[in-house]
Amino acid sequence: MVTHRLSGCLDTQATFRQRFTRDRFLFVVNHGRRVVTKSRDSLRRCYAGVITVEKFRLGSRRERFRRERVLSRVVVARNSLSEKMATLKASDPQTALQRGFALVYRDDVLVQSIGAVREHGRIRVHLADGVLVSEITAKESNHE
Numbered sequence: 001m002v003t004h005r006l007s008g009c010l011d012t013q014a015t016f017r018q019r020f021t022r023d024r025f026l027f028v029v030n031h032g033r034r035v036v037t038k039s040r041d042s043l044r045r046c047y048a049g050v051i052t053v054e055k056f057r058l059g060s061r062r063e064r065f066r067r068e069r070v071l072s073r074v075v076v077a078r079n080s081l082s083e084k085m086a087t088l089k090a091s092d093p094q095t096a097l098q099r100g101f102a103l104v105y106r107d108d109v110l111v112q113s114i115g116a117v118r119e120h121g122r123i124r125v126h127l128a129d130g131v132l133v134s135e136i137t138a139k140e141s142n143h144e
Contacts, residue, residue: 097128114139 089095093103103126104111111117117136125132 094128097126100128102127114141 097103105124105126106117106121109116111123117123117139119136119139121136123134123136125134
């Protein structure tokens with residue numbers, strides 16, 4: 001009779017075979033699975049509320065990040081639009097007229113030089129608040 005020393009007790013070869021049969025092995029494995037499943041389910045129940053709260057917090061952070069990105073784009077677009085509006089306002093003829101400048105026309109053509117008008121001719125002077133119709137009595141050149 002052959003004996004083996006396992007876990008502090010003497011076992012015969014027959015008992016050894018019996019302890020490690022296939023059925024016993026499967027029983028132990030299935031029991032382990034049940035314990036793991038039960039533990040996993042218990043943990044899920046315990047932390048389900050925590051997980052839900054964290055998912056909600058993460059979702060709200062994502063939403064806040066999206067809103068901040070959109071607001072940032074809106075601010076950039078608003079600044080760009082403000083700059084373009086300032087450029088348009090500066091190049092608007094009406095703005096120049098309000099600053100004291102005038103637009104002078106002869107026969108509905110803009111006068112750009114003293115040579116474009118003749119003495120005793122008629123011109124229209126557009127100011128910010130109206131139009132003057134004038135007759136040229138004399139011309140003076142800047143090149144004295």
